[in-house]
């Protein structure tokens with residue numbers, strides 16, 4: 001709703017009230033319509049100020065309303081009524097003015113912002129465009145290039161940038177509402193015609209066609225199949241080339257297509273999923289709201305390889321003191337140089353001083369004696385990690401949290417090597433750790449809720465999408481990746497090429513297909529794991545039996561490439577060839593294609609034609625199927641956890657919502673039917689055997705994704 005008061009005798013003050021972000025729900029819109037009408041019809045009121053309660057102007061339209069029948073006054077006429085008012089209306093912007101919130105402010109005649117406020121039109125990240133006149137008013141106010149940048153990226157700008165761009169008229173460090181009231185009094189009675197943005201022509205721009213073509217090309221490339229950024233460019237083009245009324249009509253048409261699209265649903269699901277994962281819960285019943293995190297002021301990182309360096313940077317950037325430990329002097333010096341460089345570059349980008357003094361380097365593990373939390377990031381070897389954990393247990397003060405950055409080892413086994421297993425959790429970062437958004441916080445059966453709460457809170461402070469998951473081989477992300485990669489290998493055996501598989505996945509929206517990704521991360525990584533699992537067999541055995549290992553289908557293709565020294569980009573050869581070791585442009589490699597031909601001949605395999613649909617179904621449904629196993633096992637608390645992990649850490653296209661959301665969109669019955677189909681064709685591939693949870697969900701009528709939690713609980717109680 002909106003509250004009305006008269007202040008300073010002749011200013012009508014309208015306060016939006018809808019915690020937590022004063023979203024423009026039907027009640028708020030009705031409140032604005034009523035209070036604006038009241039202010040305009042009161043002869044004692046000379047001007048009007050609109051503000052939001054609790055230090056936030058407005059977080060935009062109420063996204064929760066989008067999936068219901070929208071009632072209440074529509075935004076566009078409401079904003080027009082404000083713009084065409086005959087008394088000055090001033091927006092007092094504190095906190096955020098986003099989406100419909102900024103569009104409301106653009107309908108006002110003046111905008112005053114607090115210096116800490118953030119403004120933006122982030123609709124594109126929800127699969128929409130600013131369709132309450134924002135796509136038409138902003139280019140008229142700040143010009144086409146700047147408006148294109150803001151609207152197609154959805155980025156939030158600071159008050160200082162907003163002032164520089166001309167979005168706001170004044171920035172204050174003091175009480176924004178008081179400043180706006182004072183300002184409103186000072187402009188009472190002035191002509192408002194020049195202040196009505198919709199009546200402005202769009203500022204002239206030389207070579208408009210070339211500009212739009214260039215931006216459209218850039219947007220298409222980075223959008224990877226997302227439709228909203230393209231519609232945003234089209235809407236701004238309408239602002240630049242059409243009169244306002246026609247531009248608004250174009251805005252409406254474009255929005256109508258986006259509003260009901262699957263992509264908008266997926267992106268809005270991601271918005272809420274990212275917030276839902278913060279409300280973690282463990283199978284023991286421990287939860288986010290009943291578990292108090294410990295304060296962490298000082299942390300340590302053990303092992304300064306690639307991961308340890310990134311983790312040190314991420315911790316130091318949050319303002320923590322960090323002890324960075326590496327036992328070898330030469331490696332320590334190299335790490336110090338690399339970390340300082342990363343801190344300096346990061347600080348430059350954010351316009352702040354680098355936290356160089358926040359990191360103390362040491363060769364001695366004793367240096368971590370008084371830290372609150374340690375993250376071990378030594379080589380992925382259980383014996384080495386065990387030794388480090390034993391040393392840490394002896395050195396650290398009582399109560400220090402011991403975290404491991406393992407990507408697949410057993411967190412519980414490590415915990416059992418310490419006298420206080422309740423203080424041990426996994427903090428699985430993704431490379432580069434100071435850049436990648438994802439953090440899996442892995443709890444074992446003995447991890448205390450307080451340890452999980454502390455790691456989750458630290459992840460949030462570092463700006464990570466932190467997801468609490470149970471302890472199992474590969475946790476959530478890597479466990480689901482295994483069948484995905486294996487299916488890709490099988491497809492090569494059956495006749496596909498790396499180019500075909502990658503193209504299908506990249507058209508789906510992944511930034512890189514599985515083979516380009518594998519070349520980037522190094523083929524030797526998986527080889528080492530498979531060797532550890534006893535799967536790699538030297539020799540040239542041929543036929544079907546050579547491709548069955550440990551009772552299931554196995555493709556030795558990756559091992560054979562490694563035996564040739566083809567480790568991917570770092571050696572200049574992998575599934576593709578590169579100009580030189582370390583270069584990034586993947587090129588078709590004739591050697592690889594003859595190798596595949598010879599391999600098929602040796603094993604009596606006849607290449608068949610494989611299309612994109614089969615690639616997607618086999619790779620993605622195998623991955624999704626593992627996701628259902630993970631839900632059934634209670635390793636992830638809900639589908640949102642899996643989806644956030646895949647969108648933030650594994651390149652799953654955000655506009656497809658994550659693997660479990662995608663399964664829900666495709667239809668669970670269809671996913672089940674295709675898995676059954678492929679399982680019949682490939683009975684020796686266990687990961688194509690549909691999970692029993694998937695079967696049970698289909699049998700119970702395929703509930704929508706937001707009801708899976710309930711359904712899973714019910715199904716488990718029936719077991």
Ligand SMILES: CCCCCC/C=C/CC(=O)SCCNC(=O)CCNC(=O)[C@H](O)C(C)(C)COP(=O)(O)OP(=O)(O)OC[C@H]1O[C@@H](n2cnc3c(N)ncnc32)[C@H](O)[C@@H]1OP(=O)(O)O
Pocket residue numbers: 020021023059060061062063064075096098099100101122123126128129130131132255256259272275276
């Ligand atoms: C066919 C014609 C239809 C016309 C439709 C008109 C369309 C208008 C376009 C829009 O305005 S779309 C919305 C644009 N706004 C945004 O994208 C902003 C989204 N919010 C944020 O970015 C952040 O929440 C924030 C405002 C910067 C605050 O961040 P903070 O970290 O402080 O809090 P959060 O944890 O993110 O949020 C707290 C709480 O509030 C919920 N929430 C936030 N914004 C909205 C919203 N716009 N609508 C509904 N709910 C919102 C959020 O979900 C959190 O609640 P939860 O219970 O934890 O999920």
